[in-house]
Amino acid sequence: MDRRTDLLTGRPASEDDRPPERADAARNRAKVLRAAAGLFATRDPRTVTMDDIARAAGVGRGTLYRRYPDTGSIAVALLDEHERDLQERLLRGEPPLGPGAPPGERLAAFYAAMVALLEAHGHLLLGAESGSSRFTTGAYGFWRAHLRALLVAGDVPDPDAMTDALLAPLSAEVYAHQRERGLSPERIAAALAELTRRTLPGATPEA
Template identity: 70%
Template structure:
C-alpha cells in the first residue's frame, strides 16, 4: 500500500502513465471524500473526476475502502513510526499509562484531521481486517500486557476510536476534540493505574 514501489527487488517498474493515473485517482478521491463524504461517492464518480476509465480504476483499487486505506496510509505510517521510535511519552520510555494516553491523543488528532477518510475505510467489519488496526492492536496489547486479560481488554480500549463513534461525538454531540482526548486520557490512567 505504499505510494511508489521504487527500485524494490526485481519487480517491474510501474509505467509512467500508470503512476500518473494513480496520482489522479488518489487526488480525485481525496477531494470527493472530503466534499461529499465517502458514503456518497461511487467508483464511477472517482473515475470520472480523475478523468480515467472504470477499468483503470478497478485495476488497482477493487473498492472505495482500498482507496481510503491508501490515502490514510501515509498519515498512519508517520504515527506508527513515532510509536516505535519516537520520543516519550508517545515512543518507548514512558510508563504504559502515559504512553496509552499519548496514543489516544495522537489518534484523536489523526481522526479529527482525516475523519472523512477514516469513515471511507469503515465498511462495517472492514476495520478489523485492516493492517493498521493490527498495528494499533499490537501496540496497545503491549501496553496492557501486565493486566488481568490483555487480549480481551485491548479491543475494548480501541473501541472508542472507531471512526463512527468519533464522528458521533464530534458532529452529532458537538464535543470538542480536546474533551474527547481528556476523557480518553483519564480512562488510560484509570485502567493502567496512576503509578
C-alpha cells in the same frame, strides 16, 4: 506472510515486491487518489462510490478496479503517509508517545495522537472504515499490537479481549458522532485519558 499484516509499515507486505510502476499507471493512480481525496473531503465518505471516483478521475472502471477493489482501499492509500508517520513516532519517537514512558502514559499519549489524526483526517478514516476495511488494514494491526504490548506491560488481565475494546472509541464513525454532538477534541482526549487511568490504575496519564 499475510499481505495485510506488515505491522511495521502499515503497508501490504507484498507491496515492495511489485514490479516497477509504468508511467501511465502512475499517472492514473495519482489522478484516482486526487479525485478521491476531493470527493471524501466534500461529501460524506460513506456515500462515495467507485463510479463517482472513476468519473471524477477521468479513468475507466477497469483501470480503477485493477488497483483498488473498493472505496475503502482508496481511503487507506490516502491515509498511508499520515498513519506511517504516527507509527514511526510510536516506534522511535520521544516519550511518552515513543518508548521509555510507563504503559499508562504511553496509552494516553497514543489516544491523544489518534484524536489529532481523527480531527485532521477523519474523512479519510471514515472512508477507510467502509465494509471490513478497518480491521484488515496493516495500520489497525499495528495499533492493536501496540496497545496489546502496553496492556501486557501493565499487567492488565486478558489483553487480547481488552485491546479491541480500547480501540473501539477510535472508530472514525464514533468520533464523527461525538463531534456532531458538540464534543471538542480536547474533551474527547480527556475522556480517553480517564479511560486510560481506569484501565491502568497505577498510571497518571495526561490528556
